[in-house]
Amino acid sequence: EIVMTQSPATLSVSPGERATLSCRASQSVSNDLAWYQQKPGQAPRLLIYSASTRATGIPARFSGSGSGTEFTLSISSLQSEDFAVYYCQQYNNWPPYTFGQGTKLEIK
Amino acid sequence: EVQLVQSGPEVKKPGESLKIACRGSGYIFSSYWIGWVRQMPGKGLEWMGSIYPADSDTRYSPSFQGQVTISADKSIGTAYLQWNSLQASDTAMYYCARRSTYHDYWGQGTLVTVSS
Secondary structure (H helix, E strand, C coil), X not given: CCCEEEECCEEEECCCCXXXXXXXXXXXXXXXXXXXXECCCCCCEEEEECCCEXXXXXXXXXXXXXXXXXXXXXXXXXXXXXXXXXXXXXXXXXXXXXXXCCEEEEEC | CCEEEECCCEEECCCCCEEEEEEEECCCHHHCEEEEXXXXXXXXXXXXEEEECCCCEEEXXXXXXXXXXXXXXXXXXXXXXXXCCCCHHXXXXXXXXXXXXXXXXXCCCEEEEECC
């Protein structure tokens, strides 16, 4: 089973600033990596797939990068609606699909 | 418009059985895997298993194999998650999600509460 590790667990950033979230895989997943956003009381929403492709309707301030075992989600100029929990997920080797434990992005 | 609509919240007692549903619309239901994801209170996302409705090919996470049953009825565009004997530790939100290769569309979630 591929283990996904996200860091940090909590990230405090001021509105308008940039946030950088990390995700590491225990073995290579190529670029088969997705990022999801989850707000309280809501289902997860797909943000990024194939490590760097934005899903339909996702603003350009969200960007993903990386391949192999190291991945990054960047959010430029944070808006109030961006404060949420973010999960990475690998889909290279399944079953099982595996998620990271999540990074909570909170307002500083 | 692709939509996954899940059945409503459930309150059950330990030892009871339960089957929750996820109905897909706006796409060819049989052509996409449907997965189930558990989220325990205050915790992260855990993939439980997936089914391909066209032929009912089903894959489970080792953590959930034997604990739940995933099924689908392609004639009515609905996938199911079933327990034979619930435990308090099954209390969680359960999401279904359509799988392209990643999970692109999600249901709204079904809250299952198991309490005596």
